[in-house]
Amino acid sequence: MHDHGTDMDAFQKERERLNEVVMSYAGMPIKRFYSLDAQAYREGALPVGTKEMLGLVASLVLRCDDCIKYHILRCHEEGISDEQLVEALTIGLIVGGSITVPHMRRALDAWDSLKNGRGKAKAERSRK
Amino acid sequence: MHDHGTDMDAFQKERERLNEVVMSYAGMPIKRFYSLDAQAYREGALPVGTKEMLGLVASLVLRCDDCIKYHILRCHEEGISDEQLVEALTIGLIVGGSITVPHMRRALDAWDSLKNGRGKAKAERSRK
Amino acid sequence: MHDHGTDMDAFQKERERLNEVVMSYAGMPIKRFYSLDAQAYREGALPVGTKEMLGLVASLVLRCDDCIKYHILRCHEEGISDEQLVEALTIGLIVGGSITVPHMRRALDAWDSLKNGRGKAKAERSRK
Amino acid sequence: MHDHGTDMDAFQKERERLNEVVMSYAGMPIKRFYSLDAQAYREGALPVGTKEMLGLVASLVLRCDDCIKYHILRCHEEGISDEQLVEALTIGLIVGGSITVPHMRRALDAWDSLKNGRGKAKAERSRK
Amino acid sequence: MHDHGTDMDAFQKERERLNEVVMSYAGMPIKRFYSLDAQAYREGALPVGTKEMLGLVASLVLRCDDCIKYHILRCHEEGISDEQLVEALTIGLIVGGSITVPHMRRALDAWDSLKNGRGKAKAERSRK
Amino acid sequence: MHDHGTDMDAFQKERERLNEVVMSYAGMPIKRFYSLDAQAYREGALPVGTKEMLGLVASLVLRCDDCIKYHILRCHEEGISDEQLVEALTIGLIVGGSITVPHMRRALDAWDSLKNGRGKAKAERSRK
Numbered sequence: 130m131h132d133h134g135t136d137m138d139a140f141q142k143e144r145e146r147l148n149e150v151v152m153s154y155a156g157m158p159i160k161r162f163y164s165l166d167a168q169a170y171r172e173g174a175l176p177v178g179t180k181e182m183l184g185l186v187a188s189l190v191l192r193c194d195d196c197i198k199y200h201i202l203r204c205h206e207e208g209i210s211d212e213q214l215v216e217a218l219t220i221g222l223i224v225g226g227s228i229t230v231p232h233m234r235r236a237l238d239a240w241d242s243l244k245n246g247r248g249k250a251k252a253e254r255s256r257k
Numbered sequence: 258m259h260d261h262g263t264d265m266d267a268f269q270k271e272r273e274r275l276n277e278v279v280m281s282y283a284g285m286p287i288k289r290f291y292s293l294d295a296q297a298y299r300e301g302a303l304p305v306g307t308k309e310m311l312g313l314v315a316s317l318v319l320r321c322d323d324c325i326k327y328h329i330l331r332c333h334e335e336g337i338s339d340e341q342l343v344e345a346l347t348i349g350l351i352v353g354g355s356i357t358v359p360h361m362r363r364a365l366d367a368w369d370s371l372k373n374g375r376g377k378a379k380a381e382r383s384r385k
Numbered sequence: 386m387h388d389h390g391t392d393m394d395a396f397q398k399e400r401e402r403l404n405e406v407v408m409s410y411a412g413m414p415i416k417r418f419y420s421l422d423a424q425a426y427r428e429g430a431l432p433v434g435t436k437e438m439l440g441l442v443a444s445l446v447l448r449c450d451d452c453i454k455y456h457i458l459r460c461h462e463e464g465i466s467d468e469q470l471v472e473a474l475t476i477g478l479i480v481g482g483s484i485t486v487p488h489m490r491r492a493l494d495a496w497d498s499l500k501n502g503r504g505k506a507k508a509e510r511s512r513k
Numbered sequence: 514m515h516d517h518g519t520d521m522d523a524f525q526k527e528r529e530r531l532n533e534v535v536m537s538y539a540g541m542p543i544k545r546f547y548s549l550d551a552q553a554y555r556e557g558a559l560p561v562g563t564k565e566m567l568g569l570v571a572s573l574v575l576r577c578d579d580c581i582k583y584h585i586l587r588c589h590e591e592g593i594s595d596e597q598l599v600e601a602l603t604i605g606l607i608v609g610g611s612i613t614v615p616h617m618r619r620a621l622d623a624w625d626s627l628k629n630g631r632g633k634a635k636a637e638r639s640r641k
Numbered sequence: 642m643h644d645h646g647t648d649m650d651a652f653q654k655e656r657e658r659l660n661e662v663v664m665s666y667a668g669m670p671i672k673r674f675y676s677l678d679a680q681a682y683r684e685g686a687l688p689v690g691t692k693e694m695l696g697l698v699a700s701l702v703l704r705c706d707d708c709i710k711y712h713i714l715r716c717h718e719e720g721i722s723d724e725q726l727v728e729a730l731t732i733g734l735i736v737g738g739s740i741t742v743p744h745m746r747r748a749l750d751a752w753d754s755l756k757n758g759r760g761k762a763k764a765e766r767s768r769k
Numbered sequence: 770m771h772d773h774g775t776d777m778d779a780f781q782k783e784r785e786r787l788n789e790v791v792m793s794y795a796g797m798p799i800k801r802f803y804s805l806d807a808q809a810y811r812e813g814a815l816p817v818g819t820k821e822m823l824g825l826v827a828s829l830v831l832r833c834d835d836c837i838k839y840h841i842l843r844c845h846e847e848g849i850s851d852e853q854l855v856e857a858l859t860i861g862l863i864v865g866g867s868i869t870v871p872h873m874r875r876a877l878d879a880w881d882s883l884k885n886g887r888g889k890a891k892a893e894r895s896r897k
Contacts, residue, residue, distance in 0.1 A: 153497075182815075188864065190827045213815050217823055224827040226607060310563075319609070344557050347412065348564060359451035421735060431728045446868070476682070479677060483866075538752075
């Protein structure tokens with residue numbers, strides 16, 4: 130019913146379409162900002178996974194669903210574990226308060242869907 | 258056409274599904290936060306209705322539609338009157354400015370829909 | 386596929402419906418706020434187009450999609466050029482950071498759609 | 514050492530001086546906003562004390578120390594009890610998270626100081 | 642008593658000292674961000690004065706006193722008139738609400754001080 | 770001239786005094802929130818240092834100077850290196866934009882001061 134894998138594909142596709150629109154209008158500063166943004170998340174003194182969790186928590190407390198979804202995808206690609214992700218989100222929840230709860234819910238739903246039906250939530254539900 | 262009663266049911270159902278996903282991943286701190294959140298709105302020196310209006314105005318100025326919808330539901334259950342609700346929203350609007358207007362619109366639309374077609378907006382429209 | 390002209394019409398129509406709901410509940414302060422809001426954007430020492438760009442950038446950094454869409458419409462009506470719009474959005478992006486990117490994307494997509502298929506993005510895509 | 518009564522007087526005096534500066538520059542819309550702001554907190558379907566608590570919680574979650582201090586003063590004038598004030602602040606804390614803690618601290622310090630040395634905090638300290 | 646000219650000098654001096662601290666730690670991305678920031682406010686399709694007002698209104702609604710003070714200085718250097726400045730601040734006030742009032746007060750106080758005792762506020766006071 | 774070591778001591782002392790004020794008024798929910806807050810930063814699947822950087826970046830993008838100062842202190846105690854700290858702050862800067870710059874400046878100034886005059890900024894200045 131909730132075919133999240135497909136949701137994530139649609140999210141990525143729409144994101145690409147919109148970035149094309151941006152690039153067709155962008156002057157030099159916007160292009161430089163995009164490149165700077167990519168640079169900030171590259172491996173350095175901190176591993177990429179940690180940087181993606183930093184981006185995720187910043188996005189959670191600022192409550193931007195698109196940004197959260199993107200960093201959830203990247204955390205998944207970087208092999209962040211369930212426990213690490215939940216601890217990062219917990220810090221966002223405590224810092225940002227209950228106003229972040231709807232975003233945390235969607236973050237964990239996206240995370241769960243990336244596991245393609247092998248996620249905890251589905252297993253839990255099937256046990257009921 | 259705008260079958261809001263159904264919208265509110267769908268909102269509640271999706272909220273429950275997502276809370277299940279959260280609980281399947283949550284460690285102790287997230288569970289404690291949920292319980293603390295419930296505790297803060299219980300009857301005390303302030304009546305529950307006042308607390309729900311405090312939660313509503315906080316959600317309006319922070320501009321979280323899901324949080325607003327939830328407190329609108331709770332204010333309705335607690336028997337807050339139209340006049341009380343509008344005065345609370347007015348304070349949110351003045352504190353938070355025109356950036357809160359789209360959220361105030363949806364707040365009043367949800368409120369109107371909870372009256373199931375017996376709301377002011379519908380009556381007003383039928384007079385035209 | 387992305388019939389944005391229609392999207393903008395639907396956006397305007399829903400906005401009107403919701404404003405009617407607001408007005409059916411509003412007391413004097415909400416009505417006065419609406420009138421004050423209109424007054425602030427009228428021609429004065431600053432031209433209307435500049436005021437709409439100020440409203441657009443304020444809406445971008447506060448990340449309100451409905452407000453952004455409205456000011457995009459108004460900027461278009463006031464004859465703001467592509468270059469002026471992009472420079473205004475760039476300031477919003479630099480002040481507000483990457484968290485504004487998803488909103489800037491949708492802003493430029495709405496702008497592009499207002500040109501009804503004669504916009505840059507479509508031309509660009511057709512060249513590929 | 515912490516002569517807060519004097520602090521509150523200085524706060525009020527500086528606030529008045531700055532409002533005079535604003536009024537010397539303000540056009541009609543700013544003057545109307547000030548009058549609308551006053552109007553929103555007047556007795557209506559909700560008592561003034563409740564409205565001041567709504568303003569306080571909105572100011573806490575938006576984290577504006579000056580606004581918080583002003584509503585603390587007004588809540589004190591309206592005879593809000595310690596228990597009511599703490600319950601209102603608790604909702605702000607839960608909604609807004611730990612980022613509101615430094616502001617809640619200063620809110621309660623201002624509240625304590627309004628009791629002019631007869632407050633709980635002083636008594637507590639003298640017992641140590 | 643309020644020797645704001647000196648305040649503005651002190652503000653500029655501390656800002657420079659802190660920027661030196663930043664530069665002593667900064668890697669390439671921070672340096673690039675600083676340069677991008679400068680680039681965004683340069684003359685283009687929009688005049689520099691308009692860009693500074695865009696930066697000012699963005700800073701007002703996000704409520705950053707340091708950023709506001711900086712753009713007030715720049716607006717003054719660019720020859721923005723009292724009327725233009727007040728109209729820009731009015732849009733920030735309406736979009737951002739009463740939570741921006743303490744910041745608008747300080748913005749106008751800084752503006753008034755830049756006129757070095759020849760400002761409106763002082764004249765007004767001397768008439769009383 | 771800038772005796773930051775002393776500043777940090779004064780910051781800690783005032784923080785303790787204010788927490789005493791809070792505790793003298795706090796009911797159960799505030800006490801539980803404080804304990805939950807402490808719990809969220811404890812060693813788990815993520816090391817304490819990483820959690821403190823998550824708290825720092827969340828505080829930077831939400832622009833709370835007191836929160837930033839506290840996490841700067843904790844990052845220092847946990848042995849975070851200059852390079853790690855700067856990379857974490859860079860992500861906050863890119864996500865949150867130039868509005869975070871004044872806070873990043875003060876963050877790095879506090880960091881520099883914790884090194885007690887043996888910091889980079891001082892060395893840099895002495896070379897001039």
